[in-house]
Amino acid sequence: MTVTLIRNADWIVAWNEATGRHDYLANADLAFEGDRIVFLGRGYRGTAEREIDGRGRMVLPGFVNIHSHPASEPFNKGLMEERGSLRLGMSSLYEFMLLMRPDDEAKRAAMLFAVGELLKSGVTTFTDYSIARAGWLEDLAGTGIRACVAPSYRSARWFTPNGHRVEYEWNEAAGREAMAAALEMIDAARRHVCGRLFGMLAPAQIDTCTEELLLASIEAAKARNAPVQIHASQSVVEFREMVARHGKTPIEWLSDIGFLYEGAIVAHCIFVDEHSWIRWPMRGDLERMASSKASVAHCPNVFVRRGILLENFGKYRKLGINIGLGTDTFPHNFVEEMRWATVLCKVAASNVEATDLAEVFHAATVGGAKALMRDDIGRLAVGCKADLSLVDLRHPSLQPLYDPLKSFVFSGLERGITDVFVDGRQVVRDGEVTTIDMAAAAEAMNRGQRDALARAPAGDHAHRPTERIFPPTLPIRP
Numbered sequence: 001m002t003v004t005l006i007r008n009a010d011w012i013v014a015w016n017e018a019t020g021r022h023d024y025l026a027n028a029d030l031a032f033e034g035d036r037i038v039f040l041g042r043g044y045r046g047t048a049e050r051e052i053d054g055r056g057r058m059v060l061p062g063f064v065n066i067h068s069h070p071a072s073e074p075f076n077k078g079l080m081e082e083r084g085s086l087r088l089g090m091s092s093l094y095e096f097m098l099l100m101r102p103d104d105e106a107k108r109a110a111m112l113f114a115v116g117e118l119l120k121s122g123v124t125t126f127t128d129y130s131i132a133r134a135g136w137l138e139d140l141a142g143t144g145i146r147a148c149v150a151p152s153y154r155s156a157r158w159f160t161p162n163g164h165r166v167e168y169e170w171n172e173a174a175g176r177e178a179m180a181a182a183l184e185m186i187d188a189a190r191r192h193v194c195g196r197l198f199g200m201l202a203p204a205q206i207d208t209c210t211e212e213l214l215l216a217s218i219e220a221a222k223a224r225n226a227p228v229q230i231h232a233s234q235s236v237v238e239f240r241e242m243v244a245r246h247g248k249t250p251i252e253w254l255s256d257i258g259f260l261y262e263g264a265i266v267a268h269c270i271f272v273d274e275h276s277w278i279r280w281p282m283r284g285d286l287e288r289m290a291s292s293k294a295s296v297a298h299c300p301n302v303f304v305r306r307g308i309l310l311e312n313f314g315k316y317r318k319l320g321i322n323i324g325l326g327t328d329t330f331p332h333n334f335v336e337e338m339r340w341a342t343v344l345c346k347v348a349a350s351n352v353e354a355t356d357l358a359e360v361f362h363a364a365t366v367g368g369a370k371a372l373m374r375d376d377i378g379r380l381a382v383g384c385k386a387d388l389s390l391v392d393l394r395h396p397s398l399q400p401l402y403d404p405l406k407s408f409v410f411s412g413l414e415r416g417i418t419d420v421f422v423d424g425r426q427v428v429r430d431g432e433v434t435t436i437d438m439a440a441a442a443e444a445m446n447r448g449q450r451d452a453l454a455r456a457p458a459g460d461h462a463h464r465p466t467e468r469i470f471p472p473t474l475p476i477r478p
């Protein structure tokens with residue numbers, strides 16, 4: 001196996017096992033052999049087949065994205081940014097999200113494009129929470145990213161007949177069948193020859209899965225030592241629905257049926273009992289999350305576009321809740337989510353010290369890794385996976401350069417990232433993805449969006465024309 005050496009990097013964000021935090025390490029070397037880091041420190045004396053000049057560069061641990069829908073979300077660009085239902089708690093889930101139904105070829109292109117964006121923003125591991133399709137694993141393997149496949153399934157689908165009431169159509173047998181197929185997909189991912197695929201159980205949403213399906217899911221997850229992730233506490237409608245069904249908050253119900261434990265991930269855990277939009281008089285949800293050691297997948301961007309905030313990231317963390325970040329929506333720019341998470345926490349708390357970038361950076365790396373039950377990613381240390389990115393510290397967007405991570409997240413975003421390695425293999429070079437034809441993917445995605453848009457009015461409850469369902473920013477002059 002060949003050794004690659006990054007020599008004399010200005011800064012390495014290095015993992016400190018003793019403190020359980022990342023540190024800045026100045027003027028240091030990092031070497032990796034095959035897929036593993038073999039040296040991190042000053043004065044590497046071994047040999048190396050490839051040497052990268054680290055001067056003017058920062059070495060970052062690869063980011064860990066624990067929640068994304070790359071095969072569907074890219075199609076919502078230009079349509080959904082300002083769309084939500086005023087009569088359904090501002091959510092876009094029930095009235096708008098179902099309208100875009102691209103074909104499998106377009107979905108494949110969207111997934112490739114989204115993974116390309118993720119790699120360019122320094123993500124080396126991501127969770128693909130999608131409906132399974134043929135060729136999925138091969139497509140993921142070809143991108144070079146490390147992927148946790150989360151083939152989703154459920155016992156019911158939701159719909160709104162009028163834009164102000166949500167109904168559910170149940171089919172328990174179909175849910176069980178889809179879960180069986182998901183298990184085969186997860187097992188195939190774990191066996192895949194590329195060695196970069198693993199899997200999680202993904203019962204889609206708390207309000208679309210029966211208790212039986214959820215219990216079967218955690219049993220299968222525990223048998224495989226795999227994580228399980230569900231969307232819950234993600235809308236006012238869902239909160240009220242769970243209260244109507246069980247007399248309990250969504251988190252309370254998950255806790256009572258035994259779904260919350262170390263290894264379970266709740267996306268998005270926003271509408272808990274103490275959320276200001278809910279006015280629930282009892283308390284206990286955050287304590288349930290903390291004591292169970294379940295994790296939260298926090299994806300601020302998709303919610304804040306509709307005025308919805310998690311209240312608040314810093315409070316969750318202080319209570320001991322593990323949090324990982326995700327890109328639930330487009331753009332698949334993980335650094336942007338980090339900036340949103342930091343700033344929005346301060347907005348939600350009206351307190352500049354409610355969190356800080358160090359805490360959000362922790363969530364973006366080891367917090368996500370912990371949620372995915374991995375201790376070999378999201379950190380730079382000897383023995384860990386060679387999943388890392390290089391940032392060009394001379395990039396104009398980062399100047400003046402006093403604190404490299406602050407410059408990176410608050411000013412430069414992903415623009416300074418030049419090179420990304422996954423499993424020791426280079427997948428981004430000079431800012432370009434080497435494994436994906438981004439232009440071809442964009443073309444297929446555009447075609448898929450146009451086709452799906454043409455079908456949208458037929459699926460709309462009021463059969464509105466496309467330009468009324470998704471009004472353009474400005475009127476188009478005739």
Ligand SMILES: [Zn+2]
Pocket residue numbers: 067068069129231267328
């Ligand atoms: Zn989601």
